[in-house]
Amino acid sequence: MTDDPPVAAALSPDPRRPTPRAATVQAALGVTAFSLTFPATAWGLEGFGPWSLVTVRSVLAAVIAGACLLALRVPLPSRAHWGGLAVVAAGVVLGFPMLTTLALETSTTSHAAVVVGLLPLTTAVFSSLRTGARPSRVFWGAALAGAAVVIAFTVGQSGGALTTADLYLFAALLICAAGYTEGGRLARVMPGWQVIGWALVGCLPLVVPGAVVALAFEPVQLTAHSVTGLLWVAAGSQFLGLVVWYRGMATIGVPRASQLQLAQPLLTLVWSVLLLGEDLGAAAPLTALAVLVCIAVTQRSRG
Numbered sequence: 001m002t003d004d005p006p007v008a009a010a011l012s013p014d015p016r017r018p019t020p021r022a023a024t025v026q027a028a029l030g031v032t033a034f035s036l037t038f039p040a041t042a043w044g045l046e047g048f049g050p051w052s053l054v055t056v057r058s059v060l061a062a063v064i065a066g067a068c069l070l071a072l073r074v075p076l077p078s079r080a081h082w083g084g085l086a087v088v089a090a091g092v093v094l095g096f097p098m099l100t101t102l103a104l105e106t107s108t109t110s111h112a113a114v115v116v117g118l119l120p121l122t123t124a125v126f127s128s129l130r131t132g133a134r135p136s137r138v139f140w141g142a143a144l145a146g147a148a149v150v151i152a153f154t155v156g157q158s159g160g161a162l163t164t165a166d167l168y169l170f171a172a173l174l175i176c177a178a179g180y181t182e183g184g185r186l187a188r189v190m191p192g193w194q195v196i197g198w199a200l201v202g203c204l205p206l207v208v209p210g211a212v213v214a215l216a217f218e219p220v221q222l223t224a225h226s227v228t229g230l231l232w233v234a235a236g237s238q239f240l241g242l243v244v245w246y247r248g249m250a251t252i253g254v255p256r257a258s259q260l261q262l263a264q265p266l267l268t269l270v271w272s273v274l275l276l277g278e279d280l281g282a283a284a285p286l287t288a289l290a291v292l293v294c295i296a297v298t299q300r301s302r303g
Contacts, residue, residue, distance in 0.1 A: 023251035024260070030245025031260050033236045034116070035267035038109040039275045040232040041101055047226025049218025050101045053233075055211035058093055060234035062204050065197035077190065077198055084182045089199040091179020092242065094206070097233070099172035107165035109272045110157055110280060113265035115169045115176075117150030120261045122177035130181050133253070139298050146262040146294030153287040154265065157280070183242075184249040184257070192246030196239065259298040262291045 044053045077085065103112055121143050127133050135143075186195045249257040266288045272278040 020252055023248040024257075025248070026244040027248030027252065027257045027260050030241045030243075030248065031264050032267065033241025034245070034261070035264045036271055037233055037237040038100070038104060038112050038268050039271045040229040040237065041104050042109055042276055043225040043229030044233060045101070045104060045226075046229070047221040047223050048230065049214060049220075050098075050105060051214035052211065052218045052220065053230065054094075054098045054101050055207045055214050057097065057230060057234040057238060058200065058203055058207040059211050060230070061093075061238040062200040062207065064235060064239050065200040066204075069194070069197050069201065074194055074197075077194070081186060081190065082202075084186045085195070085199050085202060087182040088179045088186070088195060089203050091175045091177075092183065092196070093179075093199050093203050093238070095175035096172045096179065097238070099168045099175070103165040103168035103172070105165075106163065107169070108278055109276060110269050110278050111154060112165070112169055113268045114151060114154040114166075115173045116261060116264040116268060117154055118147055118173050119177060119180075119264075120259050121147040122173055123180045123261075124259075126177045126181040127184065131185055135256075139256075139259075142294045142297035143259060143262075146259070146291055146298070149287055149290045149294065150262065150265050153283055156283065180249075183246050184253075187246040187250035192248075192250055193243040195246050196242040200239065256298065259295055262295050262298075263288075266291055 041053070044057075048056070100112060100115065124135065124140075124143060128135070183192075183195050183199075245257075266284070269278075269280055269284055273280055
């Protein structure tokens with residue numbers, strides 16, 4: 001089987017899984033999309049309140065997902081899958097976006113990257129508990145080392161002080177790891193894009209009235225930044241990114257795919273400089289190198 005284009009393959013009704021190499025590319029594309037989430041959220045907050053931004057992004061993403069499901073005449077998931085989809089919705093569609101958006105009202109995007117730095121390790125732990133996966137000691141050692149490097153770098157940037165934003169971020173870390181793990185499990189029995197698609201559509205009864213109320217109470221200022229940020233977190237982060245992410249994760253496994261996210265904080269830091277003008281210290285290149293080494297070790301170790 002040849003390597004399909006990542007997004008086209010993910011949306012294809014063909015149930016064949018991609019090759020491991022193609023799956024790794026797809027998961028990496030998902031990580032790249034996710035790395036832009038915090039900067040895009042910061043842009044969105046320039047013109048929207050936190051509740052408006054999260055609910056409107058969810059509505060837009062659900063409309064895109066629903067249109068794809070309808071166009072391809074995808075049948076409703078079986079009743080046995082709805083519990084898992086509810087976990088995905090709570091963690092990925094609602095919980096993580098809301099908690100991180102609240103955090104970014106007072107935190108910089110570079111500081112918020114601590115969540116992403118810890119997410120691979122937390123997701124691997126959740127996966128081990130949920131699916132019975134038992135990665136090797138080398139895998140865990142490299143994962144812990146990578147997480148420690150990212151934590152040290154991010155905490156060093158923030159001065160090590162815990163704030164209310166940090167509490168939001170740590171809560172987001174836990175709930176997102178649960179959503180990723182359950183989504184990765186479901187993506188083994190149904191196409192990954194349908195996992196996030198049905199999770200988004202299932203949230204419509206909550207997010208539509210939520211958006212109406214939020215927009216009525218929070219001021220809105222439409223600017224190039226706020227609109228671009230909103231559109232990216234809706235289409236890029238909350239749908240297309242998760243489409244390729246879940247498809248890749250279904251093939252290479254949750255623990256191993258999650259280690260690709262060790263690169264996400266460093267990518268977010270790059271976007272923070274380029275898009276937001278945030279100032280970073282000289283430790284970033286060394287941190288990036290250390291993280292890439294850890295990723296290489298985890299990808300070569302047996303899970």
